Amino acid sequence: TRHTHTHTDRSISHRCFSTLLIGFSLLLWKTAGLTETSALCHRTYSYTVVRPGPNLNMIVGANGTGKSSIVCAICLGLAGKTALLGRGDKVGLYVKSGCRKGFVEIELYKQGGNVVISREIHVDTNQSVWMLHGKVCSQKIVEEEVKALHIQVSNLCQFLPQDKVGEFAKMTKPDLLEATEKSVGPPEMYAYHCKLRNFRTKERELEVIEEPYLKVFYTAHERYIVKRSFYSNKISTSNSAVNPSQYLAITVDAEGKQQLEQQMKACESKLSEIDERMSALQREGAALARRDNELLSEKKRLSELKGKKRQLEQKISTKQDSLRQTENSVIDLKKIEEETKRKIEAVNSQKVAILRANLTMEKVHLALKTVGLMAEKAKLENSCREGATELKATDQVKVRLTEQCKGLLKKAKSVCRMQLNENLPEDLHNAFTKLPDTLAEIDAMLNEEHSRAEFFTGLSEQVVEDYNRKEEEIKNLEKELEEKVNALNAYRQNISEAKERWLNPLKQLVEKINEKFSDFFRSMQCAGEVDLHFENEDEYDKYGIRIRVKFHSSTQLHELTPHHQSGGERSVSTMLYLMALQELNRCPFRVVDEINQGMDPINERRVFDIVVRTASRKSTSQYFFITPKLLQNLKYVDEMTVLCVHNGQTVSPDQWDEKKFVTRRLKRTART
Structure with a gap:
């Protein structure tokens, strides 16, 4: 375990320009992480240097020594907003009292060359001067550089300051999903999620809603329909051509034809009923066959039981022979055996009698049912013959009727002075072809013509102009509707493709998080689950991550909320969720400030063991764990770094003798 001591000199108030270095060795890291950071007059520090290790960094110090100031320096040095820290809305408030300006410098590891970001903060104007590699630049350039390294100081899953620890449990499920996607998901996952939300918004705008008719009226050649939309409450119109004039030259006995059609339908209905009854009989026959098979199986099972009975009787006989050889026995085993055998035989006789009676009753019932079904079948066959x-x-x-129609056709040709073998003129043939096939449809057409005639009152030039204008508007609306329908289909196709690329990897990611999270809770003798929660799979802005925990065996899993769990339980849940993300993380480092406050000693020790075990692995990213205190006899590993923060007028990092301090402490311990 490496020990680094950070010094705060509060006596040098005139030194308002110095450096805070936070980072790790430049040659050990594969991802962007803090190598060195410098801060000048930053809140607590006049001058300090912090050099963290590549894995877990435990920053320990009493309250007021400046641990959280290191967190503030990291946030502000990486272009984070002051609102993220919750300690002041103006950047000048983070400069040490009495100084007119402060300075923060952070060095980040990057393949091909480290990134050095500097920020000079002016108290009077609350303005900052940014530098990248020693050259003045804009804040936007710094933000882009930080974003390229997957650093998100605004993401509570990556950067959790002391005053924001309670905010984690207050995050909504969609907010937690978004933060998790940005923190550990592949870069395209959050992009697909945003596309799906935008596509869904457009889809809602383009959805075609069925509209009710408000009014129908006719002109000489058109039928107009006025509608009101359920969706937008707007009124729209549509039109269709009225069928041209028709010629009805023959008549038939409509009533007789209608009766015959009804009789044919009744016959068809009876035939359909007969078919259904036959199908039902077939199904009942199949059921009887299955029942017969079941009885045979039952008979076979009883035979097997009878064989087992014989085996048991043989075993009993063997045991009885053995018992006869027993001397000085006061129990008449033979008499008991005979009595037992008689009871067994009586019981078996009763069982056989009952079974035979049941089988006989079942056969009688089936025979009666078969007779009834045969009678029903004969009845149905008679009905079928009648039909x-x-x-x-x-x-x-x-x-x-066909012959009658032919006679009427002959009469019609005679009236029209046509030869019997002469074909109908093409216009008459076309007119008759367009006529409806049923009497009801012919009546409906006549009623439509009557309605059109009633509404027809003559046309004026203004009416014609209005009609032409409406017709043009309708054409434009139909064209617009077609374009929107095509756009809607395109959006639905895009939604389907984006959903497949987003949802499946997301489910796998949440499952990995849940596996880690559940394992951590089980190791603490508690229970916890993480799942993907949604109510409607098409509402992509409502998808979220739900955390459910249980700290007592007598309770059920409850969703993590700001009110249901205690403060310590919320801190444990938050910490274990962040640790579940640790090995999946794409970000170069994570910061958690004083999250162990409010935990009971047992949970604090367990959480500490999980943090050390998980964050000290070489495969994970750099981790900063800030705490004012630590329990005694905790387990440490060589891969972690302990940063001790002190303050005072006479403490200087150049004069600190770590070996002498340890030796003196060991001597004191030995004396006590």
Whole structure:
């Protein structure tokens, strides 16, 4: 375990320009992380240097020594907003009292060359001067450089200051999902999520809603329909061509035809019912066959039980022979055996009698049911024959009506002075072809023509102009509607493709987080789950991550909220969720400030062990754990770095003798 001591000199008030270095060795890291950071007159410090290790960094110090000032320096040095820290809205408030300006410098590891970011803060104007690699630049350039290294100081899953620890449990499920996607998801995951939300918004705007008719009216050649939209409450119109004039030259006995059609439908209905009854009989026959198979299986099972009974009787006989050889026995085993055998035989006889009676009753019942079904079948066959007879009679009527129609056609040709073998003119043939096929449709057409005639009152030039204008508007609206329908189909296709690329990897990511999270809770003899929560799978802005925890065996899993769990339980849940992200993290480092406040000693020790075990692995990113205190006899590993923060007028990092301090402490311990 490496120990680094950070010094705060509060006596040098005139030194308002110095450096805070936070970072790790430049040759050890594969991802961007803090190598060195410098801060001048930053809140607590006049001058200090902090050099963290590549894995877990435990920053320890009493309250007021300036631990959280290191966190503030990291945030402000990486272009973070002051609102993220919750300690003041103006950047000048973070400069040490009595100084007119402060300075923060952070060095980040990057393949091909480290990134050095500097920020000079002016108290009077609350303005900052930014430098990248020693050259003055804009804040936007710094933000882009930080973003390229996957650093998100605004993400509570990566950067959790002391005053924002309670905010984690207050995050909504969608907010937690967004923060998790940005922190550990692949870069395209959050982009696909944003696309889906935008696509869904456009889809809502383009959805076509069915509209009710308000009014229908006719002109000489058009039928107009006025509608009101349920969706937008706007009124729209549509039109369609009115069928041209028709010629009705023949008449038939409509009432007789209608009766025959009804009779044919009744026959067809009876035939359909007969088919259904036959199907039902077939199903019942199949059920009887299955029942017969079941009885055979039961008989086989009883035979097997009878064989087992014989085996048991043989075993009993063997045991009885053995018992006869027992001397000085006061129990008449033979008498008991005979009595037992008699009881067994009586019971078996009763069972056989009951079974035979049941089988006999079942067979009688099935026979009676079969007789009834056969009678029903004969009845249905008679009904079917009667229906066939009626159908035959209907066919005869149909032939008679056909002959009658031919006679009427002959009469019509005679009236029209046409030869019998002469074909109808093309216009008449087309007109008759367009006529409806049923009497009801012909009546409906006549009613439509009557309605059109009633509304027709003559046309003026103004009416014609209005009609032409409306017709043009309708065409434009139809074209616009077609374009919107095409756009809607395109958006739906885009939604389907983006959803497939987003949802499946997201489910796998949440499952990995849940696996880690659940393991951590089980190691603490508690229970916890993480799942992807949504109510409607098409509402992509409502998707979220739900955390549920249980700290007592007598309770159920409850969702993590700001009110249900205690402060310590919320801190444990927050810490374990962040640790579940640790090995999945794309970000170069994570900062957690004083999250162990409010934990009971047992949970604090367990959480500490999980943090040390997880954050000290070489495969994970750099981790800063800030705390004012530590329990005794905790487990430490060589891969972690302990940063001790002190303050005072006479403490100087150049004069600190770590070996002498440890030796003196060991001597004191030995004396006590």
